[in-house]
Amino acid sequence: MNEILEKVRKELKDASDENTRQAGLRFFKEEVNLYGISSKRVSGIAMANYSLIKKAGKANIMALCDSLWNSGMME
Secondary structure (H helix, E strand, C coil), rough: CCHHHHHHHHHHHHHHCCHHHHHHHHHHHCCEEEECCCHHHHHHHHHHHHHHCCCCCHHHHHHHHHHHCCCCCCC
């Protein structure tokens, strides 16, 4: 499962755009950590990788979600 998590993180970093990141930083009043990716692109990355985990079981999928959430990145 760690390899899937690393794959998703790499795809998020590779898809980042500094202009989108700066626009996002202006949007939020509080301090946030952003890669700088549109929500449409994030959804595409999620859909593309779902096939890798859909048979992993609910507990494993939730563990991956928790790992991504705990990273502190908004996307």
